[in-house]
Amino acid sequence: MQTGLHRNTISKVYRQLETDGVVEAMAGSGIYVRDQQKPREIKTPPHIRNRGVTDLDREVRKCVDGLLNAGCTLQQTRELLTREIDWRLRCGARVLVSTPREDIGASMLIAEELEPCLDVPVEVVPMEELESVLENSSNGTVVTSRYFLQPVEDLAKKHSVRAVAVDLNDFRQELAMLKELRPGSCVGLVSISPGILRAAEVILHSMRGNEMLLMTATPDVGSRLLALLRASSHVLCDRPSLPLVEQSLRQNRAQLMRMPQVHCAESYLSADTIDLLRKEIGLQTPAAAS
Numbered sequence: 001m002q003t004g005l006h007r008n009t010i011s012k013v014y015r016q017l018e019t020d021g022v023v024e025a026m027a028g029s030g031i032y033v034r035d036q037q038k039p040r041e042i043k044t045p046p047h048i049r050n051r052g053v054t055d056l057d058r059e060v061r062k063c064v065d066g067l068l069n070a071g072c073t074l075q076q077t078r079e080l081l082t083r084e085i086d087w088r089l090r091c092g093a094r095v096l097v098s099t100p101r102e103d104i105g106a107s108m109l110i111a112e113e114l115e116p117c118l119d120v121p122v123e124v125v126p127m128e129e130l131e132s133v134l135e136n137s138s139n140g141t142v143v144t145s146r147y148f149l150q151p152v153e154d155l156a157k158k159h160s161v162r163a164v165a166v167d168l169n170d171f172r173q174e175l176a177m178l179k180e181l182r183p184g185s186c187v188g189l190v191s192i193s194p195g196i197l198r199a200a201e202v203i204l205h206s207m208r209g210n211e212m213l214l215m216t217a218t219p220d221v222g223s224r225l226l227a228l229l230r231a232s233s234h235v236l237c238d239r240p241s242l243p244l245v246e247q248s249l250r251q252n253r254a255q256l257m258r259m260p261q262v263h264c265a266e267s268y269l270s271a272d273t274i275d276l277l278r279k280e281i282g283l284q285t286p287a288a289a290s
Contacts (some may be wrong), residue, residue: 014031018031021034022034063081064077064081067080067081094120094121094122094123094139094140094141095114095118095120095121095122095123095140095141095142095143095281096123096124096125096130096133096140096141096142096143097110097111097114097122097123097124097125097142097143097144098124098125098126098127098130098142098143098144098148098152099126099127099144099145099148099195100126100127100128100148101126101127101128102194103193103194103195104124104126105191105192105193105194105195105196105218105240106145106193106195106196107124107125107126107144108124108192108193108240109192109193109196109238109240109268109269110143110144110145110166110268110269111123111124112239112240112268113267113268113269113274114143114166114269114274114277117274117278118277118278118281120281127144127148127151127152127155130142130152130155131155131158131159134155134156134158134159134161135159139161140161141161141162141163141164141280141281142155142156142161142162142163142164143163143164143165143166143277144163144164144165144166145165145166145168146165146166146167147195149163149165162280164277164280166269166273166274166277167269167270167272167273168268168269168270169265169267169268169269169270170270171265174236174263174265175203175207177234177263178204178207178208178212178236179207179208181212181233181234183211183212184211184212184213185212185213185233185234186212186213186214186215186231186232186233186234187204187212187213187214187215187232187233187234187235187236188214188215188216188217188228188229188231188232188234188235188236188260189201189214189215189216189217189235189236189237190216190217190218190219190225190228190235190236190237190238190241190244190245191216191218191237191238191241192218192219192220192238192240192241193238194218196238197216197217197218200216201214201216213231215227215228215231215232216228218241219237219240219241219244219245220244222248225244225245225248226248226252226255229245229248229249229252229256229260230252230255230256230257232260233258233260233261234260234261234263235260235261235262235263236263236264236265237262237263237264237265238264238265238268239264239265239266239268242262242264245262246262249262
């Protein structure tokens with residue numbers, strides 16, 4: 001009544017003071033200035049504890065002790081940690097997905113899976129254009145695959161933004177299926193990412209050697225895709241390629257001696273890497289939010 005502030009505002013301030021360890025609430029009694037000599041109990045959200053993290057309180061103390069041992073005062077330690085957290089939150093304003101232009105399909109696959117999972121804008125930028133984009137606006141986090149992390153990190157550091165690598169799906173189901181195919185089978189791989197096709201060729205050759213005939217195609221080259229569909233008994237593709245594969249099968253059904261079995265890989269990224277990225281840019285994971 002004296003300040004003219006709404007009671008919700010006052011409650012919010014008290015909650016913040018309690019979080020900062022300045023005051024403590026005693027049920028049925030009131031809110032009191034905390035005894036600074038009394039060890040503070042840090043309340044960690046239950047969903048974090050349930051994830052099997054051993055001792056978050058100890059990790060926090062270890063981080064603070066490390067800065068104090070390095071010569072920082074408590075005030076400097078607080079400023080350093082606050083500055084780092086604020087910087088990371090600012091970097092979460094948008095996500096730039098970047099790979100070299102020759103494999104921009106990899107960026108498109110990453111962006112397609114990240115966009116529905118993140119509450120911030122996701123933009124695809126070829127690595128060759130990344131520097132000019134960051135010069136115009138250095139707010140954001142740059143995401144790439146681990147294959148391209150080093151050059152992306154070098155560019156990101158120049159503009160004080162973060163670079164984060166995402167992990168790919170292990171494609172366990174697809175590999176298990178390929179292991180079971182009889183010798184002499186012809187398998188077709190279709191992807192918008194030439195890099196994935198090159199990596200898949202190496203992996204499959206190491207698995208099956210010359211037992212299996214392997215054909216690859218990007219969906220935008222119609223003649224090569226048609227040749228692949230004609231020869232293959234099994235076709236594996238990514239989600240963006242699936243509509244074009246199905247369309248080509250419908251349009252050329254009369255030219256095919258047999259219809260290949262088509263298997264679409266549902267995800268390009270591992271589920272864990274998306275949750276980790278959400279944390280990196282300051283978002284709650286879906287489980288935590290619920």
